[in-house]
Every structure is written in structure tokens, then in C-alpha cells.
Amino acid sequence: MKFATIPDGSKDGRLVVVSRDLSRMAPAEAVPTMQALMERFDEVSGALLQQYDAVNRGDGEAFDPSSAHAPLPRAWQWLDGSAFDSHGALMDKVFNMEGKFKPDFPYMYQGVSDRFYGPCEDVKFPTEDDFIDFEGEFGIITDSVPLGTTAEKARGHIKLIVQINDWSLRRIAPLEMKAGFGWVRAKPACAMAPVAVTPDELGDAWRDARVDLPLNVWWNGAKFGAASGYAMSVGFDELVAHAAYSRDLVAGTVIGSGTVSNETYREVGSSCIAERRGIEMIDEGEAKTSFMQFGDRVKMEVFDPDGTSIFGRIEQTVVKA
Amino acid sequence: MKFATIPDGSKDGRLVVVSRDLSRMAPAEAVPTMQALMERFDEVSGALLQQYDAVNRGDGEAFDPSSAHAPLPRAWQWLDGSAFDSHGALMDKVFNMEGKFKPDFPYMYQGVSDRFYGPCEDVKFPTEDDFIDFEGEFGIITDSVPLGTTAEKARGHIKLIVQINDWSLRRIAPLEMKAGFGWVRAKPACAMAPVAVTPDELGDAWRDARVDLPLNVWWNGAKFGAASGYAMSVGFDELVAHAAYSRDLVAGTVIGSGTVSNETYREVGSSCIAERRGIEMIDEGEAKTSFMQFGDRVKMEVFDPDGTSIFGRIEQTVVKA
Numbered sequence: 319m320k321f322a323t324i325p326d327g328s329k330d331g332r333l334v335v336v337s338r339d340l341s342r343m344a345p346a347e348a349v350p351t352m353q354a355l356m357e358r359f360d361e362v363s364g365a366l367l368q369q370y371d372a373v374n375r376g377d378g379e380a381f382d383p384s385s386a387h388a389p390l391p392r393a394w395q396w397l398d399g400s401a402f403d404s405h406g407a408l409m410d411k412v413f414n415m416e417g418k419f420k421p422d423f424p425y426m427y428q429g430v431s432d433r434f435y436g437p438c439e440d441v442k443f444p445t446e447d448d449f450i451d452f453e454g455e456f457g458i459i460t461d462s463v464p465l466g467t468t469a470e471k472a473r474g475h476i477k478l479i480v481q482i483n484d485w486s487l488r489r490i491a492p493l494e495m496k497a498g499f500g501w502v503r504a505k506p507a508c509a510m511a512p513v514a515v516t517p518d519e520l521g522d523a524w525r526d527a528r529v530d531l532p533l534n535v536w537w538n539g540a541k542f543g544a545a546s547g548y549a550m551s552v553g554f555d556e557l558v559a560h561a562a563y564s565r566d567l568v569a570g571t572v573i574g575s576g577t578v579s580n581e582t583y584r585e586v587g588s589s590c591i592a593e594r595r596g597i598e599m600i601d602e603g604e605a606k607t608s609f610m611q612f613g614d615r616v617k618m619e620v621f622d623p624d625g626t627s628i629f630g631r632i633e634q635t636v637v638k639a
Numbered sequence: 640m641k642f643a644t645i646p647d648g649s650k651d652g653r654l655v656v657v658s659r660d661l662s663r664m665a666p667a668e669a670v671p672t673m674q675a676l677m678e679r680f681d682e683v684s685g686a687l688l689q690q691y692d693a694v695n696r697g698d699g700e701a702f703d704p705s706s707a708h709a710p711l712p713r714a715w716q717w718l719d720g721s722a723f724d725s726h727g728a729l730m731d732k733v734f735n736m737e738g739k740f741k742p743d744f745p746y747m748y749q750g751v752s753d754r755f756y757g758p759c760e761d762v763k764f765p766t767e768d769d770f771i772d773f774e775g776e777f778g779i780i781t782d783s784v785p786l787g788t789t790a791e792k793a794r795g796h797i798k799l800i801v802q803i804n805d806w807s808l809r810r811i812a813p814l815e816m817k818a819g820f821g822w823v824r825a826k827p828a829c830a831m832a833p834v835a836v837t838p839d840e841l842g843d844a845w846r847d848a849r850v851d852l853p854l855n856v857w858w859n860g861a862k863f864g865a866a867s868g869y870a871m872s873v874g875f876d877e878l879v880a881h882a883a884y885s886r887d888l889v890a891g892t893v894i895g896s897g898t899v900s901n902e903t904y905r906e907v908g909s910s911c912i913a914e915r916r917g918i919e920m921i922d923e924g925e926a927k928t929s930f931m932q933f934g935d936r937v938k939m940e941v942f943d944p945d946g947t948s949i950f951g952r953i954e955q956t957v958v959k960a
Contacts, residue, residue, distance in 0.1 A: 392715065394713065394715070394752070394753035395751065395752075395753050397823060400820070418819070419817040419818060419819075420818075421814055421815070421817070421818040423814070423818075423824075425818060425820050426820060426823045427748075427749075427820040427821045427823070428748075428749045428750060428751065428821065428823060429749060430716065430749065430886050431715070431716075432715035432716050432889035433887070433889070442786070443885065444786070444787060444884065444885060448885070465763070465765070465960050466765060466960060487885060490885075493742055493744070494742070495819035495820070496739075496740040496742070496819065497740060497741075497742040497744075497746060498739070498740075498816035498817065498819055498821070499721070499746050499747060499748040499816070499821045499822075500748045500749065500819070500820045500821020500822070501820075501821070502718060502747045502748070502749060502881070502882060503744075503881070503884045503885050504885075506885045506886045507886060560823070560824070561823060563765065563824045564764065564765060564769070564808060564811075564824050564825075564827045565751050565827045565828060566754070568753035568754070639786050639787060
């Protein structure tokens with residue numbers, strides 16, 4: 319199944335069931351919002367599947383992904399991992415943090431979740447001098463997960479998969495990281511692609527609780543990267559279990575993969591600018607690519623093997639606050 | 640004014656106006672919940688003040704602080720500072736992190752906010768081996784704060800003051816801190832004292848955007864500390880401005896002071912066990928006080944000069960999850 323949230327004047331918007339090809343939609347009859355869906359997922363999924371079949375047959379009305387909200391416009395909890403080792407190694411290079419402490423548990427921080435930008439919303443920053451960067455990620459949304467849930471059991475709590483742009487300020491990020499408290503100023507609100515999908519929509523590409531598909535990224539129209547989501551050192555199941563070690567996870571918890579990155583970054587490219595700068599430092603002795611300027615655009619999209627957009631497109635412009 | 644939230648079967652509970660001496664209450668007529676109050680504070684405060692005067696004159700019904708929810712039972716955002724330098728110095732001692740990077744900005748992390756424990760709820764943990772600790776704090780709740788708000792303007796956005804118990808797992812805390820991503824497993828849900836108060840309720844004790852009153856803490860009935868909230872290196876106004884640097888703060892954002900601590904800790908005691916262990920390491924060469932065991936109780940309460948409880952009492956028991 320595929321879901322989106324369309325504007326209705328409220329903060330939470332209106333949940334719609336979206337056809338596989340993203341062309342049609344119908345308001346979800348069983349639940350009004352994505353948050354309500356996550357609270358009642360197993361109970362209402364049968365009825366929603368019937369609606370999904372209907373929109374796939376052409377029922378409903380036209381769906382405009384570019385005008386949608388984030389599928390979950392606000393969440394009670396957003397926990398972001400950093401599960402791609404090649405990204406971590408390049409960041410250590412960029413931030414001059416090689417030799418730092420490597421934990422034997424997954425990296426994870428809690429970020430701002432009272433707002434997720436819609437897929438085509440402008441994103442505002444105080445100044446270009448903070449080194450504005452995008453980060454292409456995959457994420458999952460859980461139903462209610464009890465404290466102490468194992469990775470094996472966590473798989474059943476992964477109800478939806480989403481695609482995320484985790485906006486980052488690279489001047490501030492290493493300073494906040496060195497302070498040890500995680501990121502507040504360096505991590506403003508993220509954006510989500512317009513459509514959230516159930517794991518079965520990915521077919522064989524949902525493998526080992528990872529998304530085995532390239533995340534395509536363009537910066538100002540030029541292709542920037544197409545790294546695969548499969549290279550996570552820990553799967554989303556392990557990220558859920560990690561998060562649930564000492565807390566119940568509220569229904570609608572969003573957990574991110576961290577910036578999608580592959581060891582073959584010289585061939586596949588990157589999902590953030592900082593990583594390209596790290597590669598330049600290794601290959602050319604210094605970082606040459608600048609961060610974003612006001613007016614710059616970033617686009618992110620994921621396709622299934624027949625070329626259909628799975629989550630719809632993120633396409634955002636950076637503007638001055 | 641003073642406010643609390645009483646159980647009504649919903650997650651957000653029912654907002655009540657509470658008399659100054661915490662004996663009487665009346666359901667708030669203008670807004671149903673604390674979240675709604677924070678979204679409409681300036682608009683409805685006049686009407687609520689009339690209700691407050693009435694309960695102070697004996698109107699309404701009896702208020703039982705021990706059965707209340709947290710004043711804000713769930714928040715879209717909880718940002719905790721660490722503004723007491725003597726606490727930071729003792730933690731560096733305990734965690735063997737002396738010489739670590741000291742930022743020129745306030746410490747702050749984002750923590751779990753989809754649930755705040757009520758003042759007398761048991762708190763569950765996976766194991767005693769994680770070194771269970773309490774942390775007595777003051778906190779504030781803001782209305783909507785725009786990105787870029789200065790510390791001076793932030794003062795007007797501090798609508799309510801609360802008292803918080805920030806539960807912490809000390810085995811995990813230094814590891815997560817060294818990893819640089821802040822705390823997820825080491826910081827389960829916090830508790831709040833039953834009553835939130837407007838700054839004017841503190842009179843002269845609300846000074847420089849700090850609470851100039853001792854936070855009394857008892858562990859299993861024995862007095863543990865009474866450190867003053869005034870010794871913050873930055874006030875709550877500066878914490879709000881820090882948080883709002885690159886994000887709009889949603890109405891109902893809760894910001895914590897960090898563990899209340901004074902340089903005179905040998906006289907006034909401490910607001911967490913880890914700090915007492917740090918003092919023992921300095922004074923006696925080794926930490927002697929153990930962390931909490933299942934069945935242990937912690938109590939926290941703040942009084943005004945005439946002995947009236949300002950926020951009501953936190954009194955929690957630690958239990959096995």
C-alpha cells in the first residue's frame with residue numbers, strides 16, 4: 319500500500335491512499351490521519367487494502383505529489399541513525415575526527431519532529447555561512463513498540479518506509495558532536511518524499527530490513543549520487559531495537575538510516591555535499607565543492623526496476639530565513 | 640497562575656486551574672489541554688486569571704496533586720540543557736572526561752517527549768546494572784517561538800515554569816556522549832511535578848530568567864540535596880534563543896536547565912547520585928554511593944519562603960520493566 323497526506327487546513331492534514339503509480343488517490347476511510355493509521359495499523363489495514371486495490375483500478379481522483387504534505391507532517395519522535403560506515407569514515411575525514419571513539423552500538427540521535435517539510439517546500443536557513451547541506455536517507459515509521467523489543471520482533475513493527483532529506487548545517491555539526499550532546503542547531507527540520515509505502519511494495523528490494531535500491535540525488539539539476547540503501551551496517555530492525563532499549567516507542571516513531579552511502583562512492587556518488595568534500599580531500603588533497611547557496615535546489619527520487627517513482631520526488635529550494 | 644492536568648481517559652488529559660496553595664482546582668474553561676493553552680496563551684490568559692482568582696477564593700473542587708498527570712503529558716519537543724557548571728565539572732570527573740572539548744555555546748540535547756511521567760508514577764527500567772539515577776531540574780514551557788528569536792525577546796515566550804526529574808542511566812550515558820550523537824538509551828522519559836506556574840508566581844525568585852530557589856531532593860526518605868536553581872551559567876532566555884537558532888520552536892516546547900547544582904555542593908548537596916559520586920572521588924579518592932535499586936524512591940519538592948509547595952511533589956519508585 320501507498321499513503322500520502324494532503325492539505326486540509328489542519329496541522330496533520332488528511333490521509334489518502336495512493337495508487338502504485340502515484341496517479342490516483344482516495345481519502346482513507348478507516349482513519350483520518352497518518353498518526354491515526356500508525357496507532358491502528360493492523361486493525362484497519364484490511365479495509366485500506368481494499369481502497370488501495372480500487373485506486374489501482376482507476377477509482378478516486380488525481381493525485382498531485384508536489385502539493386502533498388510530508389506523509390507524517392509531525393511526529394512525536396524522530397530518531398536518526400548513521401548506519402552507513404562509508405559515510406561515517408568520510409565525515410571523520412571532513413571534520414578531522416579520525417581516531418574518535420567508535421561505539422559498539424548503533425549511532426542514533428533524536429531530532430526535531432514537530433514538523434517535517436513537505437516534499438516541495440522551500441527550506442529556510444539563517445545564513446549560508448553555516449554550510450548548508452542536504453542528506454538523502456531512507457526511513458521507517460513504526461506502530462507502538464514496547465520497551466525491550468528485540469530486532470527480530472522489531473521487523474513486524476516496521477509498518478511504512480519513507481524517503482527523507484535531513485537538512486544539516488556543517489559548520490555547526492562537528493562542534494555540537496564534539497560537545498557530546500548531539501545536534502540541535504545543526505539539524506533543522508527534515509523533509510519527506512510525498513508517499514510512504516508498506517515494505518511489501520518494495521518486493522525483493524526490502525531485504526534484511528534494508529532498502530536495496532539506489533537513492534538518486536540531483537543538485538541544481540546535475541546528478542550527484544545514486545548510492546544503494548542496502549549497505550547499512552545495521553538494519554532498520556536493529557535500529558528499532560536499539561531505540562526501544564529503555565523506552566516504549568510511541569506509534570508514529572520515525573527512524574532514519576543516516577545518509578545513504580556506499581564504499582564505491584567514486585562510482586555511485588554521494589547523498590550529501592560533505593561526503594563529496596571528504597572524497598576530494600582524499601583524492602585531491604583538499605575539499606573543492608562548496609556548500610549550498612540561497613536559491614540552490616536539491617532533488618531526490620527512488621525508482622523501482624520498471625522506472626516507477628516509489629515515494630515521489632523531494633525537490634526543495636534553499637531560502638534565507 | 641498555576642495549572643495541572645488531571646486524568647480524563649485521553650492521552651492529553653484535562654487542563655485545570657489550580658489554587659496557589661494547591662488545594663483547589665477548576666477545569667480551565669478557555670482551553671481543554673495544556674497543549675492548547677500553549678498555542679493560545681496570550682489570548683486566553685485573561686479569562687484564566689479570573690478562574691485563578693476564583694479558586695484562590697475557595698471556588699472549584701479539591702485538587703489531589705498525587706493523582707495528576709504531568710502538566711504537559713506529552714510534548715512535541717523536549718530540549719534539555721546542562722547549564723550548571725559545577726554539575727558539568729563533576730560529571731567530567733565521574734566519567735573520566737576531563738580535558739574534553741568545551742563549546743562556546745550552551746549544552747543542549749533533544750530527548751524523548753511523547754511521554755512525561757506523572758509526578759507519582761513508578762518508572763520502569765530494564766536492569767539495575769545500567770546505573771539508574773535521578774536528576775532534579777527546573778524547566779520552562781514556551782509558546783510558539785520564531786526562528787532567530789533573541790534571548791531578550793525569548794523572555795516573553797517563557798510562559799510556564801515546571802519542575803522535572805530527568806531519569807538517567809549512567810552506565811550508558813558516557814558511551815553515548817563519547818559517540819557524539821547525544822543520548823537515546825541513557826535518557827528514558829522524564830517526570831514532571833504536578834503543577835506548572837507562570838513566572839510571576841515566583842516573585843523575586845524568578846530572576847535573570849532563572850529560578851532562585853532550592854530544589855529539595857530526598858532519596859529513600861533521606862535528604863539528598865537542596866541546590867539553588869539560580870547558578871545557571873546561561874538563563875532560560877539564552878537556552879530558548881540557542882534552541883531557536885535554526886528552527887521555529889513549536890508551542891509547548893519544554894526546555895530544561897540540566898541537573899541543578901551549586902559550587903557549594905559540599906554544603907547544599909546534589910540533585911543526582913552521579914554528582915555525589917564525583918564529590919566522593921575528589922574527597923575520598925573513590926565513589927562510594929551506589930546507584931538506585933528496584934524499589935528505591937526519590938522525592939523532589941520546591942517551597943516558597945512561607946513553606947508552600949510551589950509545583951507539588953515528585954515522588955517516584957523505580958521498578959523492573
